[in-house]
Amino acid sequence: MTTPTVLFSEDDDALRFATAQALELAGFTVQSFNRAEALLASITGVFDGVIVSDIRMPGMDGLELLAAVRSIDPGIPLILVTGHGDVPLAVKALKDGAYDFLSKPFAIDHLTSSVERAIEHRTLQIENRRLRAAADLGDARDPLLGTSIAMARLRASIRQLAAADVDVLIEGETGVGKEVVAAQIHRFSKRAGRPFIAVNCAAWVDSSFEVELFGHASEAVAHHRSARRGMIAASSGGTLLLDEIDSLPLAMQARLLRVIEEREVQPLGAERPEAVNLRVIATSKSDLEQAARAGTFRLDLVHRLATTRLRVPALRERGDDIRLLFDVFVEEAKEQFGKPDFAVPAEHLASLRLHDWPGNIRELRNRAFALVLHDGENGGAQEEAADDLKSRVALYEAALIKEALLRSDGRVGEAIKRLGLPRKTFYDKVSRLGIDITALRRPDLKEPMR
CATH class of the missing domain: 3.40.50.2300 (Response regulator)
Structure with a gap:
């Protein structure tokens, strides 16, 4: 130096x-x-x-x-x-x-x-x-920023898998960027010019999810005369991402198994199945074999999904990438909140490598945005103050909700959709966790938050 x-x-x-x-x-x-x-x-x-x-x-x-x-x-x-x-x-x-x-x-x-x-x-x-x-x-070439060995290996694996055109199971902790990895595999594959359809399996609430996924024949669903094409059929020729597949109930797993095995989908009420040409990428935050032993996930579906497995490293394994990503998120927050002169206090920079980041990149981004939003005053210090499991879970829930609101520019309806929560559950959590929704609203957003 x-x-x-x-x-x-x-x-x-x-x-x-x-x-x-x-x-x-x-x-x-x-x-x-x-x-x-x-x-x-x-x-x-x-x-x-x-x-x-x-x-x-x-x-x-x-x-x-x-x-x-x-x-x-x-x-x-x-x-x-x-x-x-x-x-x-x-x-x-x-x-x-x-x-x-x-x-x-x-x-x-x-x-x-x-x-x-x-x-x-x-x-x-x-x-x-x-x-x-x-x-x-x-942003222009590769959204997977990082100079660590772990990220270099991940990028190399993505290129290899993209060329192979096989189904992939992407594993990793919550918040590591599994969906981004899936999108990159599609981007570098020969299917890049075809649809990339992402299905948030964690958003499954009732039968409406099944309709969206499989579609339905004309008049097979009440109040819908016309047939509807589902997300699986829409992805034909391209890639179907089953995000957080470990969240699906067993009944839905059985229907998906047929899609993956036979490469065909049968809309609700249809007389015969429709052939689909797709690549399936699934993501999971938990060990699917362990879930199968516990009886919450089908073992035969695990075997079908895991033709090839790819693990996304946790943020704590990425060394100096933590600081690089944090600085990028701070710059993003400064631009969004109109605070170009904000400077990160030195004590916050020193604490970055000491934290184990259980929420990974999502948590890091939340920390950066909270720090800028509150002008460096306790912008995330509370996350380090709580050691007990209950408090950490609450803090992590709050971080995810805030991140969804920030990514939705304060639109509550869009944030609820991202989180896959019923509206009442969302507002119950916001109230219990003391989240100020108005503080997370983009200043120039004219649409009232609902």
Whole structure:
């Protein structure tokens, strides 16, 4: 790593020499100038350091330097040094974008402390820009961000499975991104130009789900004269994703087994089945063999689904990816909530690797959004405060509900659909968990929340 650079401008030769020497002893690389114009000319490319300048100087003064620096890059921290009579000017300069100011005479440790904070701020800012650029590139090419070995292996497996055109069982904890992995397998397969139909098996509530999945013949369902094509038939030629298949009741598992074995679907009330050409991808957050032994999942369906298995790593297994993803989510939240100047408090960054993230990427995204929404005040600290199982489950439920509301831009109806909850259950949980729905509503959303 290179030593942080400080550009220092001061027209008093003795003071310039003494201050530069003190900063070098504190561990900084210092370039000193007796004129602000010379300092400004030395800024080329992306400057990752800090500027310290006196206000009163011949030629370009410190305030003019501030304006010129901000025109190059408004993120470069500039610390002003001022005489006692210029304090009002320095205060105004803070409002205009200066990072800090010191009044003469000042203790050198006050200057080094201010420079250290400014360096840390600038380093984080540049890193966030880099990550944002990587995220933009990732959005265009691959939504599975991460540089860890686990993610490199996952991306390689996705490419191999995409080419094989076999059924896949994707396993992993809640919130690791199994549906994203399934979408990537479809995207890189020869079926990419055909439908990708995702079925949320956890949303099964009553017979209406069966109708949506299998479709029905004309007049086979009350109040529906016309036939309806189900989601399975609609996916023919493409990929059918059975998301969270471990949530399906046994009766529905039996009907799906026939679809997977015979590659045909029979709509409700239809006289004969319809052939379908599809690839089946299923996801599960639990061990299906264990569920089969417990009698809650059909063993023959496990064998049919698990032609090929793919495990998505938990977030705690991904090392530095945690910080990368967190910074991407913070940038996303800053944009959504209109807080471009928000900076993550250092204590929150330090705690990222200490938490085991049972909710994985969903929980991490929730933490980032809560932190930005509440301006860094207890934005997720409560999640670390509770160790007992009941409290952690409640916190995780709240995190999922908040995430669904955020992803739905505050539209309660859409959030309920994402969660697969009955409306009454949703509102009961919101009340019990103390969730403020209005705080999660996008400011420019005109549609009233229901």
